[in-house]
Amino acid sequence: MTASSPAVVDAVAIDGPASSGKSTLAREVAKRLGFVFVDTGSLYRAVALALDRAGAGEATSDDPSLHAALSDLSVSLLPTHSGVRVSLSGLDVTPFLREERIGRIASRVSAFPAVRKALFDLQRNLALAGRIVMDGRDIGSVILPEARLKIFLEADPEVRARRRLADLERSGLSVSYETVLADILDRDTRDRTRAISPLVMAPGALLLDTSRMTVEEAVSWIVARYR
Ligand code: DC
Numbered sequence: 001m002t003a004s005s006p007a008v009v010d011a012v013a014i015d016g017p018a019s020s021g022k023s024t025l026a027r028e029v030a031k032r033l034g035f036v037f038v039d040t041g042s043l044y045r046a047v048a049l050a051l052d053r054a055g056a057g058e059a060t061s062d063d064p065s066l067h068a069a070l071s072d073l074s075v076s077l078l079p080t081h082s083g084v085r086v087s088l089s090g091l092d093v094t095p096f097l098r099e100e101r102i103g104r105i106a107s108r109v110s111a112f113p114a115v116r117k118a119l120f121d122l123q124r125n126l127a128l129a130g131r132i133v134m135d136g137r138d139i140g141s142v143i144l145p146e147a148r149l150k151i152f153l154e155a156d157p158e159v160r161a162r163r164r165l166a167d168l169e170r171s172g173l174s175v176s177y178e179t180v181l182a183d184i185l186d187r188d189t190r191d192r193t194r195a196i197s198p199l200v201m202a203p204g205a206l207l208l209d210t211s212r213m214t215v216e217e218a219v220s221w222i223v224a225r226y227r
Contacts, residue, residue: 009146010130011035012226013139016153017199018107018187019160021210021218022135025153027083028219030133033226036079038126040136040143041106043119045097046075046086048105057105061112070118077126107187110137111194137191140202149226150205159211160184 012035014026023039030037051057051069059066078085085094096102109115120143127134127144134143140150155163161181168175191199201207206225210218 006128006146008148009128009144011127011144011147011149012133012222013127013144013147013150013202013205014133014135014153014222015137015140015151015199015202015205016135016155017160017191018184019164020153020155021163021215022153023083024215025210025218025222026133026135028215029222029226032219032223033131033133035131035133038077038079038084038123038132038134040119040123040134040139042084042086042094042097043075043077043122044106044110044115045102046088046093047073047115047119048102048109049093049096050075050088051109052102052105059109061114066109066112067114070114073118075119075122077122107190111190111196113196116197137199138197140205141200142197145202145204149222150202151222151225152201152205152207154207154209154211156211157181157184157188 012029014022016022023041026039027037048057050073051059051066054065054069054072056063056065056069074089076087078087085092086097087093123134123143126132136143140147140152158181161177161184164184165175165177165180168180208218208221
């Protein structure tokens with residue numbers, strides 16, 4: 001074991017499919033534990049935004065425009081009480097990251113090895129510093145297998161679709177339930193079947209199905225397991 005690979009890191013890794021409530025729970029758990037909260041989906045979304053702005057939003061994995069945009073990439077994170085702010089080349093792009101279009105590009109390009117490689121060190125170094133709750137798809141399996149607590153979230157697709165629909169309606173968007181459900185099932189397939197860092201339950205992770213739980217119940221469950 002080397003200094004850069006400790007046996008256990010004081011951290012909570014939360015992985016799970018789209019709209020399983022990862023970020024909501026991770027933010028609350030971080031608040032309770034006094035830890036930093038990092039939503040790694042926002043990093044993939046920042047890369048998607050950078051590619052889109054460079055005209056490489058449609059690029060395939062071996063496209064020179066993808067590699068050119070990745071080599072110009074400068075992503076940084078600023079943790080705040082309400083979550084991380086993400087900057088691209090020093091400019092705060094946080095408000096643009098939740099757009100549906102950016103989510104779709106992120107879902108596609110996150111399967112590319114070059115994209116995952118570009119974000120690995122940033123995530124690993126943040127995670128190794130500890131006192132962090134990190135959510136994503138591969139935190140417990142790839143980024144920080146040494147996390148003291150690893151959680152794999154599940155929720156029925158129909159429950160996730162209803163939660164996502166409520167979020168969209170709150171932000172003034174009107175989309176049909178069927179469209180949201182189809183998008184969730186589509187993302188599940190892509191996230192679970194990609195060759196590199198697929199969404200899987202990490203060894204030693206605890207499964208938490210939130211289909212019939214409130215946010216408060218799920219947060220308390222995670223915090224109790226950590227302690
Ligand atoms: O969680 P999210 O919807 O904000 O994530 C955006 C996309 O990024 C999602 O389609 C999957 C991908 N992602 C990933 O591959 N690995 C992570 N650790 C986090 C997100």
